[in-house]
Amino acid sequence: MKMIACPIQGLRPVSEFFYWGEVRDTPDPDTCTDQEWADYVFNRNGVAGIKKEWWCHIPSNTWFITERNTVSDQTVRTFLYGEDGRC
Template sequence: MLNIECPHCGARPEHEFRCGGDAHVVRPPLSASGETWAEYLFGHDNPKGDQTERWCHSFGCGLWFNVIRDTVSHEIRAVYPITAQRPEQAA
């Protein structure tokens, strides 16, 4: 089981959190074509290695934040606020 470091509550077990998918993905405008929306909804990369994800501490503070997680080892390399840019040292 992962222990995730909530930036607001500290380290907590994984079952307190929910993953919200890829972070820093720009949502298309409502007027975008069906093909654009299909790509946004279903055309995700599945990288091996570091991936940036949004997480919510749903059974804690209820706040969202970003995590950089290695998809092979599940090691969490960085945790940072939802409004911040991806840290360069973790890239």
């Protein structure tokens, strides 16, 4: 069974989690162009490698970020939003 390390609850089965998507910068809808907004809404970066993704531990409603290698499907690390200055 695949396991994910929740930063609060520790190692838990993947069935306890919800995947939300890749961490991306949201453009300001009041100042960006229609093309920039459409790109944000409809396009995703499908390049293989290490990605930062939003995940939620459903029983505790803990949202956190996972760095995951999309080639091997291995989790590199998990952390709460704000614990890493790059987010």
